[in-house]
Amino acid sequence: MVSGGITKFAKAHPDMDFRYMVKQAFDYAMNDVPNLTRDMIDGSVASYFSDHFTRQLKAASMVQDYLGLCPKPSKRIEGGGATGGLCFQAAWEAIASGRMNVCVAFGFETMSRVSTWKGNEFIAHASDTNFDYPVGGFYTGYYAMMVRRHMHEFGTTVEQMAMVSIKNHGNALYNPYAQSPMKLTIEDVRNSPMVADPLTMLDICTMSDGAAVCILASEEMAARLTDKPVKIIGIGAGTDSMRMADRPHGKVILLPHESESDYKNLKYPGVHSFRGGRMAAKQAYEMAGITNPLEELDFVELHDAYTSSEIQTYEDLGLCKYGEGGPFIEAGHSTLTGKIPVNPSGGLLACGHPVGATGLMQAVFAFWQLQGTIQKHLGNDHLQIKNARRGLIHSHAGTGTYITVSILEAV
Amino acid sequence: MSYEPGAQKIKLPETEEGTVLFNVDPIIIKHHYEIDYIHSYAQDSPFFAGLTKKKLLGSQCTQCNYKFATPRSHCMECGAKTEWFELPLEGKIHTWTTCYFGSEEFLKETPFTLILVEFEGVNTLFLSRLVGVEPGKAKIGMRVKAQFLRNCKFKPTDVYFVPA
Ligand SMILES: [Zn+2]
Numbered sequence: 299m300v301s302g303g304i305t306k307f308a309k310a311h312p313d314m315d316f317r318y319m320v321k322q323a324f325d326y327a328m329n330d331v332p333n334l335t336r337d338m339i340d341g342s343v344a345s346y347f348s349d350h351f352t353r354q355l356k357a358a359s360m361v362q363d364y365l366g367l368c369p370k371p372s373k374r375i376e377g378g379g380a381t382g383g384l385c386f387q388a389a390w391e392a393i394a395s396g397r398m399n400v401c402v403a404f405g406f407e408t409m410s411r412v413s414t415w416k417g418n419e420f421i422a423h424a425s426d427t428n429f430d431y432p433v434g435g436f437y438t439g440y441y442a443m444m445v446r447r448h449m450h451e452f453g454t455t456v457e458q459m460a461m462v463s464i465k466n467h468g469n470a471l472y473n474p475y476a477q478s479p480m481k482l483t484i485e486d487v488r489n490s491p492m493v494a495d496p497l498t499m500l501d502i503c504t505m506s507d508g509a510a511v512c513i514l515a516s517e518e519m520a521a522r523l524t525d526k527p528v529k530i531i532g533i534g535a536g537t538d539s540m541r542m543a544d545r546p547h548g549k550v551i552l553l554p555h556e557s558e559s560d561y562k563n564l565k566y567p568g569v570h571s572f573r574g575g576r577m578a579a580k581q582a583y584e585m586a587g588i589t590n591p592l593e594e595l596d597f598v599e600l601h602d603a604y605t606s607s608e609i610q611t612y613e614d615l616g617l618c619k620y621g622e623g624g625p626f627i628e629a630g631h632s633t634l635t636g637k638i639p640v641n642p643s644g645g646l647l648a649c650g651h652p653v654g655a656t657g658l659m660q661a662v663f664a665f666w667q668l669q670g671t672i673q674k675h676l677g678n679d680h681l682q683i684k685n686a687r688r689g690l691i692h693s694h695a696g697t698g699t700y701i702t703v704s705i706l707e708a709v
Numbered sequence: 710m711s712y713e714p715g716a717q718k719i720k721l722p723e724t725e726e727g728t729v730l731f732n733v734d735p736i737i738i739k740h741h742y743e744i745d746y747i748h749s750y751a752q753d754s755p756f757f758a759g760l761t762k763k764k765l766l767g768s769q770c771t772q773c774n775y776k777f778a779t780p781r782s783h784c785m786e787c788g789a790k791t792e793w794f795e796l797p798l799e800g801k802i803h804t805w806t807t808c809y810f811g812s813e814e815f816l817k818e819t820p821f822t823l824i825l826v827e828f829e830g831v832n833t834l835f836l837s838r839l840v841g842v843e844p845g846k847a848k849i850g851m852r853v854k855a856q857f858l859r860n861c862k863f864k865p866t867d868v869y870f871v872p873a
Contacts, residue, residue, distance in 0.1 A: 312732070413813065415813040416812075418810075418811065418813070419812035422812045428750060428753060428865070429779055429780075429865050430865075432866055433837060433865050434808060434812075434815050434838060436810075436811040436812050438808070439806050439808045439811070442806035443804045443806045446804045446805060450849050491810075493809060493810050494806045494808045494809065494810070495807045495808075495844075539785065541779060542825075542834075543778065543825055543833055543834040544777065544834075545833070545834075546786075546832070547832070
């Protein structure tokens with residue numbers, strides 16, 4: 299990876315359409331690598347989730363021409379909430395296969411064009427429309443049922459969930475790209491309106507408008523473009539059944555630092571854990587040669603659409619064992635000064651979640667962290683993790699149906 | 710183009726329709742869109758037919774015997790054909806939530822309670838609504854039984870659960 303750019307995530311950007319939002323992030327990324335000219339770009343991969351929100355089929359073609367990238371190759375990647383992570387990996391594939399030397403991954407979403415509850419209806423159509431949606435399709439409801447079971451299996455508490463909200467909204471106070479920086483208390487989170495029991499308004503990310511761009515290049519080209527490239531050393535992805543009711547109750551997929559005896563009585567994944575996240579992590583760790591993620595990673599940017607999913611994801615990623623996610627946040631391990639900062643950017647909870655841009659935004663933040671350029675790009679260095687060598691980004695779709703994990707390393 | 714004197718002016722018919730305007734800088738207008746689909750339940754149709762007879766039909770694998778609580782005409786475990794079997798009409802709550810907000814279509818029905826039902830001897834769960842329990846008062850492990858709408862709508866909400 300040689301550059302990145304973000305168009306501020308906001309409730310609405312009525313002054314810019316999706317083409318202009320991407321253009322802003324693209325120009326930022328291009329300006330950051332002056333040696334890169336547009337003719338050196340071999341093609342692009344586009345990331346946006348919903349044709350409903352866009353009210354425009356083939357919207358990526360309109361971005362491609364707006365950026366002046368025609369007639370170079372391009373395609374759209376779509377995979378729900380994981381669209382951005384999948385797009386990032388598609389750009390990596392274009393480079394790794396040798397098809398391209400420079401590939402632009404661009405992502406956006408324009409969610410402000412309908413009311414919040416119509417937006418929730420659109421998103422709920424990413425659940426089985428024969429059997430799940432008509433029963434009362436609502437993603438917050440689905441995740442509420444998942445964490446309710448997590449609480450039952452492991453004793454996770456709503457206060458532990460609130461701590462995730464406090465941490466991520468607090469980190470975002472230092473991130474000018476974030477939509478909802480806030481200083482919060484456990485009471486603030488628990489007293490905010492109940493959306494789907496036990497998840498309150500402050501346990502949930504918001505809908506947003508925004509865009510993000512990553513520029514990836516071959517090693518040889520990267521060396522010509524920048525003296526601070528970041529290497530992608532691990533790629534993994536996983537899936538699970540569309541209907542969460544269909545998830546099996548079997549055995550845990552083990553990471554190298556775990557053993558079968560850790561989970562004698564646990565039925566897995568059920569609806570309490572994300573099997574696809576574990577699969578993605580396992581593949582990415584194998585490729586990167588990581589055997590103890592807690593020790594071998596310096597930070598994580600993960601898909602915290604809900605406070606509960608951050609806790610569940612600590613476990614899927616093996617930062618702790620299954621069942622230890624609640625105590626993990628309670629002990630402060632994932633705070634900025636903890637063992638492994640998680641979502642130093644503020645995550646989805648505080649940055650916002652313009653779906654197609656989100657996974658790429660995580661990559662841009664990870665890139666800046668590993669370059670050591672947070673001060674330059676954010677205007678302050680509060681969120682800069684000292685000597686960050688390796689970071690993990692994690693993108694996640696609908697109740698865990700698609701999940702990606704990518705690992706980046708400073709060069 | 711040059712102005713041609715004497716060229717006939719062509720008028721489009723005028724209508725009473727207008728545009729809802731939210732803002733002028735930038736210009737933000739209301740854009741309407743809706744559609745009716747011609748939707749087939751295809752191989753899952755017997756499940757919906759079952760609801761009209763007050764039956765819950767699950768899918769059992771003809772090879773590995775895996776039992777799915779939802780329709781699936783091929784086994785997710787081994788890929789073989791499944792056959793229909795009748796699910797018990799009683800089970801227990803595996804997990805639940807009460808929704809105080811929801812998708813626009815269901816907002817008027819809030820608060821409503823969603824449950825995943827666990828059936829004895831069946832490998833997977835079943836999503837439904839719980840009726841007859843105060844919002845926020847469901848419990849994991851609570852015994853529930855199926856009830857059916859008298860007039861079917863051929864929707865999964867033709868069945869719902871109440872305390873057993
Ligand atoms: Zn089978």
